[in-house]
Amino acid sequence: MAARPEPTHHRSRQRASLGCLWAMAVALLCACEAKSSAPSSQARSAQTTPDRLPEEQRPSETATAFGLSLPRGMRLTGQFSDSAYFMGRVELARVVEHLRPHLEAERIEVKPGYTAFENAKLKGDTSDKRLRVGISAEGPGTQVFVQNVTPPPAPRGLSEAEIWRRAGRNPDGTPLDQNQLY
DSSP, X not given: OOOOOOOHHHHHHHHHHHHHHHHHHHHHHHHHHHHHHSXXXXXXXXXXXXXXXXXXXXXXXXXXXXXXXXXXXXXXXXXXXXXXXXXXXXXXXXXXXXXXXXXXXXXXXEETTXXXXXXXXXXTOOSOOOEXXXXXXXXXXXXXXXXXXXXXXXXXXXXXXXXXXXTTBOTTSOBSSGGGOO
C-alpha cells in the first residue's frame, strides 16, 4: 500500500510556522545590530545638548530661607509663613561654620549638639529683618530651624487712647473687658 499523502492543511500550517520563525530571526538580528550601533552611555554623557547648562554654569543647589543660604546637602522638610525646617546628613560643626560668616547675631548660644543665633541679621542686608537660627544634631545628621522674628512696625499717627484700646486696655492700664482679668 502506498503512503497516503499528507493533507494540505498540515502543509500550510508548517509553512506558516516556518515563516513566523524566519520573521522572528530577522527581527532579533535587526535588534542586535541596532543595539550595537547605539552610542555608549559614556559617549552620550559627553555630548552636550543646547538646552542643558554645563556643570560649571548650573545654579547652586543650596537651600535658602529668608535670604540665608544653607550648606549643600540640607533639604527643606517644613515651611511656614514665618519659619522653615531643614534636615541633612551634614555635620553640625560644618553647618555652624557655614552660617557664622553670614550672620550678625546679638547672642550666640552654644551647647553640646546645639547652636542658636538669636536675633540675627544677615550681613550686608539693609532691611530690618531679624532671624532666629537653631542648629541641632539629629541622629546621623543636622536639623536647622530658621524663624523670621522681625517685630511688626510700630503704628504711627495714633492717639494715646487708641494705642491703649488696641492693646485691650483703658488709659489707666485696666482691661477693657473685665472678664479678661489676669
